[in-house]
Each structure stands twice: as structure tokens, then as C-alpha cells.
Amino acid sequence: MSRPRAAIVATGSELVRGERQDRNGPFLAAEVVRLGLEPWRITIVGDVPDALEQALREAFFADLCLVSGGLGPTHDDRTVELVARVAGRELIVDPVLERKIGEISRGIAERLGRPYADFAAGVRKQATLPAGAISLGLAGTAPGLVLDTGSCVAVVLPGPPRELQRLWPRALETAPVRRVLERAPALRRRTLRFFGTPESAVAQALERAGGDGDGVEVTICAREFEIHVDLLAEPAADARAGALAEALRSELADYLFSEDERPVAELVLELCEERGYTLATAESCTGGLVSGRLTSVPGASRTFLGGVVAYGNDVKASELGVPQDVLERHGAVSAEAAAAMAHGVRERLGADVAVAVTGIAGPTGGTPEKPVGLVFVHACTPDDESGIRSELPGDRELVRGRATALALHTTRALLARTRHTPV
Amino acid sequence: MSRPRAAIVATGSELVRGERQDRNGPFLAAEVVRLGLEPWRITIVGDVPDALEQALREAFFADLCLVSGGLGPTHDDRTVELVARVAGRELIVDPVLERKIGEISRGIAERLGRPYADFAAGVRKQATLPAGAISLGLAGTAPGLVLDTGSCVAVVLPGPPRELQRLWPRALETAPVRRVLERAPALRRRTLRFFGTPESAVAQALERAGGDGDGVEVTICAREFEIHVDLLAEPAADARAGALAEALRSELADYLFSEDERPVAELVLELCEERGYTLATAESCTGGLVSGRLTSVPGASRTFLGGVVAYGNDVKASELGVPQDVLERHGAVSAEAAAAMAHGVRERLGADVAVAVTGIAGPTGGTPEKPVGLVFVHACTPDDESGIRSELPGDRELVRGRATALALHTTRALLARTRHTPV
Numbered sequence: 001m002s003r004p005r006a007a008i009v010a011t012g013s014e015l016v017r018g019e020r021q022d023r024n025g026p027f028l029a030a031e032v033v034r035l036g037l038e039p040w041r042i043t044i045v046g047d048v049p050d051a052l053e054q055a056l057r058e059a060f061f062a063d064l065c066l067v068s069g070g071l072g073p074t075h076d077d078r079t080v081e082l083v084a085r086v087a088g089r090e091l092i093v094d095p096v097l098e099r100k101i102g103e104i105s106r107g108i109a110e111r112l113g114r115p116y117a118d119f120a121a122g123v124r125k126q127a128t129l130p131a132g133a134i135s136l137g138l139a140g141t142a143p144g145l146v147l148d149t150g151s152c153v154a155v156v157l158p159g160p161p162r163e164l165q166r167l168w169p170r171a172l173e174t175a176p177v178r179r180v181l182e183r184a185p186a187l188r189r190r191t192l193r194f195f196g197t198p199e200s201a202v203a204q205a206l207e208r209a210g211g212d213g214d215g216v217e218v219t220i221c222a223r224e225f226e227i228h229v230d231l232l233a234e235p236a237a238d239a240r241a242g243a244l245a246e247a248l249r250s251e252l253a254d255y256l257f258s259e260d261e262r263p264v265a266e267l268v269l270e271l272c273e274e275r276g277y278t279l280a281t282a283e284s285c286t287g288g289l290v291s292g293r294l295t296s297v298p299g300a301s302r303t304f305l306g307g308v309v310a311y312g313n314d315v316k317a318s319e320l321g322v323p324q325d326v327l328e329r330h331g332a333v334s335a336e337a338a339a340a341m342a343h344g345v346r347e348r349l350g351a352d353v354a355v356a357v358t359g360i361a362g363p364t365g366g367t368p369e370k371p372v373g374l375v376f377v378h379a380c381t382p383d384d385e386s387g388i389r390s391e392l393p394g395d396r397e398l399v400r401g402r403a404t405a406l407a408l409h410t411t412r413a414l415l416a417r418t419r420h421t422p423v
Numbered sequence: 424m425s426r427p428r429a430a431i432v433a434t435g436s437e438l439v440r441g442e443r444q445d446r447n448g449p450f451l452a453a454e455v456v457r458l459g460l461e462p463w464r465i466t467i468v469g470d471v472p473d474a475l476e477q478a479l480r481e482a483f484f485a486d487l488c489l490v491s492g493g494l495g496p497t498h499d500d501r502t503v504e505l506v507a508r509v510a511g512r513e514l515i516v517d518p519v520l521e522r523k524i525g526e527i528s529r530g531i532a533e534r535l536g537r538p539y540a541d542f543a544a545g546v547r548k549q550a551t552l553p554a555g556a557i558s559l560g561l562a563g564t565a566p567g568l569v570l571d572t573g574s575c576v577a578v579v580l581p582g583p584p585r586e587l588q589r590l591w592p593r594a595l596e597t598a599p600v601r602r603v604l605e606r607a608p609a610l611r612r613r614t615l616r617f618f619g620t621p622e623s624a625v626a627q628a629l630e631r632a633g634g635d636g637d638g639v640e641v642t643i644c645a646r647e648f649e650i651h652v653d654l655l656a657e658p659a660a661d662a663r664a665g666a667l668a669e670a671l672r673s674e675l676a677d678y679l680f681s682e683d684e685r686p687v688a689e690l691v692l693e694l695c696e697e698r699g700y701t702l703a704t705a706e707s708c709t710g711g712l713v714s715g716r717l718t719s720v721p722g723a724s725r726t727f728l729g730g731v732v733a734y735g736n737d738v739k740a741s742e743l744g745v746p747q748d749v750l751e752r753h754g755a756v757s758a759e760a761a762a763a764m765a766h767g768v769r770e771r772l773g774a775d776v777a778v779a780v781t782g783i784a785g786p787t788g789g790t791p792e793k794p795v796g797l798v799f800v801h802a803c804t805p806d807d808e809s810g811i812r813s814e815l816p817g818d819r820e821l822v823r824g825r826a827t828a829l830a831l832h833t834t835r836a837l838l839a840r841t842r843h844t845p846v
Contacts, residue, residue, distance in 0.1 A: 044466075363721055
């Protein structure tokens with residue numbers, strides 16, 4: 001499908017050195033996708049002029065080039081100068097801009113008790129634009145601008161994310177940017193989320209259904225131990241995208257858990273709330289990660305009462321009432337212990353629903369019968385329960401992450417099959 | 424100084440679409456700086472072959488090219504194929520690799536109850552390498568590799584950050600990468616970690632001490648709500664770097680907590696273990712994140728007994744023994760409640776040391792007297808205790824993350840001032 005392409009250039013030496021995460025690239029990229037353009041690349045460079053000039057030259061091959069950073073008053077802020085050079089434009093001082101930036105800088109000079117002369121060169125520099133550029137106004141003393149080079153529309157924005165996000169809507173209203181956006185098709189997005197099946201199985205199901213292309217773009221992405229599938233369709237390909245989604249839905253029905261963006265913790269809380277249930281957790285190897293995920297959802301306190309992290313065996317016995325007999329005969333990592341933990345926390349906290357997880361996260365503590373990665377999850381509601389045994393691959397952090405996902409998904413699946421009788 | 428250049432290419436359509444923040448670029452860039460190379464650019468592209476191929480061609484002008492992602496089993500994982508094309512190498516199936524990936528995939532197929540045939544094509548794809556490549560072994564089923572093109576050494580690593588970080592040290596041991604690193608100046612590294620002071624204060628202290636440059640490169644980086652400072656010195660500038668570090672140490676002594684890389688959770692557990700103490704947690708607004716951080720440290724079970732996530736007020740009363748009187752007069756978010764929670768969990772779990780945190784994470788629930796972000800932390804040992812009130816900025820996730828860091832650092836500071844009498 002032919003959509004206008006967008007390239008993003010983020011400049012800042014702290015970004016290219018890995019000292020700070022670039023937030024502007026992802027923000028602008030998501031905007032680009034929302035507007036129906038094709039996100040072509042994000043390039044992060046420092047303030048070395050060669051590196052920035054080369055990145056701009058490459059990005060100017062796109063239809064829209066979004067540049068952030070390097071608009072400050074000092075010698076290593078070179079973005080405007082290099083944009084002008086790459087576009088083959090002269091640099092011109094804008095007298096209106098110079099007066100405005102001058103006023104702001106006088107205020108700053110006064111507050112800091114420094115002579116305005118210290119600022120004058122910086123003011124002139126920040127009031128200098130490539131010939132033909134449209135000024136977007138100021139963020140602080142940094143001017144945003146739009147420049148139509150004939151083949152590419154460049155939007156130049158300040159580096160601080162809040163200032164960039166404030167000037168961005170103004171860029172969208174300029175005539176050159178609107179001309180690019182008019183060439184973009186309106187896309188419809190469908191989302192499918194799976195748990196318990198590998199990325200490759202989803203990819204194969206997609207291939208069997210005809211694959212993407214022809215106006216449908218499909219991304220398959222493993223995230224939070226789930227498989228997230230996005231289908232983006234041009235208007236003419238909407239029926240094909242619907243058929244692809246339906247094929248995935250039916251072939252992988254056992255693994256499909258959602259068709260929207262909400263995290264599984266939110267789905268668990270919502271299923272509880274719909275049924276008038278409260279929720280509690282009992283965790284051993286995940287050490288609080290399950291309750292951490294649940295409480296990351298705003299409003300979790302309406303449903304989630306709390307939990308017990310029972311790391312030591314004494315705590316499993318004293319706080320969750322796991323019988324010594326179970327711990328001795330089956331061990332703390334067993335289906336029996338997981339069930340006792342779930343029932344124990346449910347009773348202790350007076351919750352309707354509980355989930356427990358116990359396992360061996362490693363790197364040590366494994367045996368031939370109970371290897372590192374062995375995890376037991378047990379979930380229970382007032383009238384149903386569900387126990388899972390799984391051997392999870394990976395190191396300590398991966399096992400803990402996977403066990404957390406397994407606990408949440410086991411609870412979600414149990415609640416989903418529980419008849420919904422609103423109270 | 425003339426240093427070898429490194430370029431980073433991160434591929435993943437979810438990255439270039441702004442759906443997920445790239446973590447590999449910043450990690451690898453920081454590594455590149457640490458190793459004394461010049462970080463030239465980070466390019467983020469999706470799985471469009473043209474975009475990835477072009478990014479690789481540009482990056483291959485650097486001395487070292489680090490590529491992440493696109494190593495999966497599906498058709499849109501094209502990194503190996505395109506690296507081979509850009510380097511002018513054939514693709515060859517590695518039979519040893521094919522057997523290894525096959526074994527892992529058989530295990531996965533069994534666990535998921537799916538036929539191995541679903542995996543065979545993906546296995547062969549993942550066992551295919553450019554001619555002359557050095558295999559770095561597997562992360563999951565994804566192979567890492569190093570390829571010396573003559574002018575550029577390319578390191579290809581899997582996209583999941585944890586897997587990338589596991590294979591990266593192996594890449595550093597290969598002969599081609601070592602040859603690049605030998606051309607970099609040998610740098611001595613000093614690390615200082617601060618908590619409780621802003622990045623700008625550290626930057627100003629550095630400027631007052633003379634600033635970096637002249638063979639000393641200083642990076643100041645806010646991470647995990649701490650300020651991490653790295654000083655990298657060329658041999659001739661080692662004394663100057665030592666003086667800079669000493670200036671930071673003395674000016675910011677109250678905030679310095681470590682001169683190595685270990686996370687604060689590990690420091691807390693170590694301080695407990697040295698003193699023969701066991702540890703427990705009581706959490707409200709952090710919902711398990713503090714215990715989650717503590718249990719992420721291998722061997723945490725030697726010291727950490729467990730914790731109570733007391734999200735609802737009833738649980739604070741019933742499981743932690745917080746008096747109704749305290750809840751009614753001071754509220755669940757109060758210094759008094761935090762202290763009662765800490766003492767309660769210490770007694771209930773029979774621990775020597777306990778830390779409690781309660782607060783208002785938002786977005787709702789704030790009042791003029793108790794705004795969103797208000798957090799109380801209380802830590803206690805057998806003979807000392809420490810309570811902190813703080814108003815933390817940011818949204819729900821930031822407040823929870825900052826509160827978690829505050830709880831761990833409060834505990835660390837309390838333990839550090841407790842006389843160390845080994846038992």
C-alpha cells in the first residue's frame with residue numbers, strides 16, 4: 001500500500017549515549033501511525049554536525065520529516081542551520097521572532113541578575129530560520145518551524161517532550177503538513193491478543209489465512225508473555241482484514257483472551273467487579289509481582305483487598321494456614337501447596353476470589369523432580385477452581401515474569417467461565 | 424580523541440510505530456560509551472525490508488554495528504537475511520544450531536501440545552547464518568551472531584532486552600569485537616550512585632569541580648529514581664577523574680549510597696544478612712513492588728521472609744494489626760499508619776527488620792491535605808526506626824516506582840547506620 005512515509009530524527013548527545021531514553025521518537029511515531037502515514041525510521045544522533053547532517057539527508061527522502069531537539073541558544077544546537085543546509089536554503093533572521101525571544105530573554109536575564117548582553121547572540125541565533133520556513137511560535141525561547149523543501153515537508157520541534165507536544169498540533173494545521181496528510185488513507189485497526197500459544201503458531205495461522213499485504217498490515221508481537229496481533233487495513237481492504245481476524249479468532253480460539261488494549265490485570269479486575277467479587281493473592285516465587293500488576297490498574301482498590309507474599313515456609317504456614325503436613329509430604333512447590341495458599345488467603349482476607357503461585361525461580365534450588373522453572377498456580381472463586389502446573393523456561397526474571405502472567409491468565413480464564421450473575 | 428565508531432540498529436515494527444519504547448538502543452549505547460567507542464547513531468526501523476536494509480548499509484560504515492531484533496522464526500524476522508545481503512555473504516544452515524533449536528522447540532511443542540511440524544520451518548530459519556558468522560549461542564530459540572565484513576564488525580542480537588543482555592557479554596569475547604575494542608583507548612571507570620538529589624544538583628557539583636573533557640567523560644543519568652554517575656578516564660587523565668569523583672563524593676555525601684553497580688534491593692538484603700537479620704514488608708500503594716524488587720535478587724530467601732500487601736483498610740487492621748483508632752484519626756495514609764504497618768508485619772512474620780509504605784498513587788483519591796503523590800515510609804530494626812514523609816511527583820506508575828525506591832533506600836540507610844554486630 002502506498003502511504004506517505006514519515007522519518008523521525010531525534011537529536012541530543014544524552015540520547016545517543018544511552019543516558020536518557022528518547023520519548024519524542026515514540027510519541028511522534030504513534031502520531032504518524034494514527035494519521036495513516038507509514039513510520040519509516042527513527043534516527044537518534046548526538047550533536048556531532050556530520051552525524052546530524054547525514055541523518056537529516058537520509059530522512060529528507062521521506063514525505064514528512066519530523067526533527068526534535070538542537071534548537072537551544074548555544075553553539076552545539078545546530079538543527080536549524082543543518083536543516084537549512086540540507087534543504088539548500090539560506091538562513092534569515094526573523095525580526096518579529098527576534099523581538100519576541102528578546103523580550104523573554106530580558107525577563108530571564110533580570111531574574112538571574114545577569115546582563116542582557118550575555119543573551120543577545122543566543123537570541124539572534126534562535127530567531128534565525130531557513131528562508132521560506134513557517135514559524136510555529138515559541139516553546140520557551142525555542143522556535144518550532146515547518147519547511148516545505150518541495151520533495152519533503154520538514155517539521156522542526158524543540159527537544160523537551162512537553163514543549164514538543166505543545167507545538168505539534170500547530171504543525172498539523174500548517175498547509176504543507178495538511179497536504180501530506182491528505183494523501184494518507186484512513187486506516188482501520190483491529191487488535192487480537194493471545195496467551196499460551198507461541199508467536200510462530202500465530203504467524204502460521206496468519207499465513208494459512210492468506211497472509212498480510214494487499215492493503216492489510218499485520219504485526220505480531222510477543223509482549224508481557226502474550227502475543228499481540230494488530231491488523232491495519234486500508235478502506236478497500238477492510239473486508240479482507242476482517243476475514244483474516246476471523247480466521248485467527250477461530251483457529252486460535254482457545255488462546256484468544258482479548259480484542260482490545262487493556263492489560264490482563266485490568267481484565268481480571270473487571271471480571272471480578274462485574275460479578276461483585278473481591279480478590280486476594282498469595283505469592284511465593286513471584287514475590288509480589290502479581291499484586292504489583294493488579295495494583296498498577298487505577299481503581300484496583302474497588303476489587304483488590306490485598307495479598308500475602310509467603311516467601312519462607314513458616315509464613316506459608318502461619319499467614320496462609322498451609323498445613324505442615326502438605327509442606328512435609330508435597331513440599332512448598334506443589335499443586336497441594338498452591339491450592340492451600342489460595343484457599344488460605346481467600347479465607348484470611350475474606351475475599352471471594354484468590355490466586356496463588358509457588359515455584360522455583362532459580363538460579364539455584366532446582367532438583368531433578370522439581371527443576372528450576374517449575375511453577376504451580378491455583379485460582380479459586382466461590383464455586384469453581386483451577387490448578388495449573390507448568391515448567392517455564394528462562395532465567396530467574398523470565399520465570400518470575402512468566403509465572404506472573406500465568407497466574408493472571410489462569411484467574412482471568414477461571415472468572416470468564418464462571419457464570420456472570422450480577423449481584 | 425579518535426575512537427572507533429559504533430552504530431546501533433534496533434528493528435521491530437512495534438518500535439518504529441511508537442507502540443513500545445526501544446530499550447536495546449540505550450543499553451547498547453551506554454555499553455559503547457563504557458567501552459571507549461564513539462556512539463554515532465541509533466536507528467530504529469520496522470520490518471519493512473527496504474528500511475532495514477538501508478539502515479544496515481548506513482550503519483556498516485561504522486567500525487562496529489550492533490543490531491537488535493528480527494531474529495524470530497517468522498517471515499517478518501529478516502535481520503539475518505539482510506545482514507548477509509549487505510555484507511555480501513551467502514546464507515548457510517548451521518546443522519549444530521539446527522539440532523539445538525530443534526530440541527528446544529520440541530520441548531515447547533510438547534508443553535503446548537502441538538505438533539512439532541508447526542515449528543520445523545521456523546527452526547531451520549533460525550539456524551541459518553551468514554557464511555563466516557560466529558554463533559553466540561541461543562537466547563530462547565534466537566541465535567546471536569558476530570560477522571566481520573572486513574570494514575565493519577556486525578553484532579546481531581535478539582530483540583527481547585533480557586536475552587540481548589545475556590548474549591552481549593559473549594559478543595565482547597569474540598576475536599572480531601576484541602580487535603575493535605583494542606583500538607579504543609583503555610578507560611578507567613568510576614561509578615557513583617546517589618539517591619535523593621536531583622540530576623541538576625549533580626551536574627552543578629560537577630561543573631564547580633571543573634567539569635568533564637580533557638580525557639574524562641562523565642555521564643549523569645537518572646535511572647530507577649536514582650542518579651547514576653559514571654566517570655570514564657583515559658590513562659593520562661586518571662588523576663583528574665579521581666579528583667572529580669572525590670569532589671562529588673564530598674559535596675553530595677548525604678546522597679551517595681554506592682560506588683558499584685548493585686541494585687539497592689541487593690544492598691538491603693546484604694546489610695540484613697551481615698547483621699543476621701531477617702526482613703519483611705508491608706505495602707499499600709506500592710502493592711507488592713517492594714517485595715517484588717527484593718525477591719528479584721537471587722538468594723533473597725536467605726533473608727526475606729515475606730510481606731503483606733494490605734491494599735484495603737480491613738486488611739491493614741486484620742493482617743497487620745493497625746489499630747482502628749489510627750485508621751480513623753490519622754487515616755490509612757499517615758505516618759502513624761506506616762509505623763503501625765511496619766511494626767505489625769515485623770511482629771506477625773517474626774522478622775527482625777520491616778519496612779512499610781502507604782500513600783496515594785492516584786490518579787484519584789487525593790485531597791488538598793493529602794494530595795496524589797503523598798507517601799509515608801516507615802522502616803524498623805530491633806533497635807532503631809526511621810519514618811519518611813514525601814510528596815512524589817508524577818503519574819500513578821511514577822509515584823509507585825518512586826515510593827518503591829524510597830522504601831528500599833530508607834531501609835538501606837537505616838541498616839547502614841545500625842551498628843554492625845555480627846551474630
